[in-house]
Amino acid sequence: xxxxxxxxxxxxxxxxxxxxxxxxxxxxxxxxxxxxxxxxxxxxxxxxxxxxxxxxxxxxxxxxxxxxxxxxxxxxxxxxxxxxxxxxxxx
Amino acid sequence: xxxxxxxxxxxxxxxxxxxxxxxxxxxxxxxxxxxxxxxxxxxxxxxxxxxxxxxxxxxxxxxxxxxxxxxxxxxxxxxxxxxxxxxxxxxxxxxxxxxxxxxxxxxxxxxxxxxxxxxxxxxxxxxxxxxxxxxxxxxxxxxxxxxxxxxxxxxxxxxxxxxxxxxxxxxxxxxxx
Numbered sequence: 001x002x003x004x005x006x007x008x009x010x011x012x013x014x015x016x017x018x019x020x021x022x023x024x025x026x027x028x029x030x031x032x033x034x035x036x037x038x039x040x041x042x043x044x045x046x047x048x049x050x051x052x053x054x055x056x057x058x059x060x061x062x063x064x065x066x067x068x069x070x071x072x073x074x075x076x077x078x079x080x081x082x083x084x085x086x087x088x089x090x091x
Numbered sequence: 092x093x094x095x096x097x098x099x100x101x102x103x104x105x106x107x108x109x110x111x112x113x114x115x116x117x118x119x120x121x122x123x124x125x126x127x128x129x130x131x132x133x134x135x136x137x138x139x140x141x142x143x144x145x146x147x148x149x150x151x152x153x154x155x156x157x158x159x160x161x162x163x164x165x166x167x168x169x170x171x172x173x174x175x176x177x178x179x180x181x182x183x184x185x186x187x188x189x190x191x192x193x194x195x196x197x198x199x200x201x202x203x204x205x206x207x208x209x210x211x212x213x214x215x216x217x218x219x220x221x222x223x224x225x226x227x228x229x230x231x232x233x234x235x236x237x238x239x240x241x242x243x244x245x246x247x248x249x250x251x252x253x254x255x256x257x258x259x260x261x262x263x264x265x266x267x268x
Contacts (some may be wrong), residue, residue, distance in 0.1 A: 016117075019121060020121060042120065079125075
């Protein structure tokens with residue numbers, strides 16, 4: 001592995017950023033709603049993942065940043081879609 | 092000068108590899124948790140009797156210690172099920188005695204009865220499955236009130252109780268054991 005991220009890794013990291021960020025956002029929103037998505041183990045884990053993300057952001061080249069941000073949005077949308085399905089989809 | 096540069100580069104590569112691995116680990120952990128929540132949701136819906144239709148999840152949570160567990164699931168009743176319950180009462184539930192997704196006796200329900208539920212369920216300062224689920228206090232009060240007054244329906248199953256509250260539009264399933 002080099003000291004910068006490959007394009008694929010940049011996409012993966014972006015996706016995980018979106019997933020973790022949206023999850024923590026849902027946790028904050030969940031303060032107004034009953035229970036899920038708060039979880040005593042996974043909420044701190046997502047917060048740590050976001051901190052690691054901050055460190056990894058420095059490894060991105062300017063060419064990779066757009067990929068990273070697009071995949072962050074995809075990750076966030078995936079999490080929000082899952083959350084909406086979880087709460088509102090009828091069996 | 093060349094050796095420290097190489098060492099710094101090697102240290103950088105190991106540091107980045109560790110960082111990447113850790114980040115990936117936490118990301119996968121979250122994916123596993125989300126998959127578990129979706130599977131748990133489906134499992135809980137499959138444990139509801141045929142004919143009782145939920146429309147959305149309010150709360151799904153509990154505590155587990157190996158083979159034993161305690162927790163609760165709260166769903167909103169579908170408009171159709173709620174309407175039929177309000178019109179027909181317990182008669183609507185006569186055939187709702189077996190979980191839609193499981194055929195074993197563990198998932199069979201005793202005949203439906205109107206509330207109040209027997210004192211044993213709420214005598215310890217509330218119904219324990221609700222506290223195991225970390226339920227919101229206001230929602231717990233609404234459920235406990237419905238359990239102790241006429242107008243709702245309940246059925247007992249092995250290690251659990253299913254409560255339908257037409258006035259609140261809620262399905263409450265609790266387990267302890």
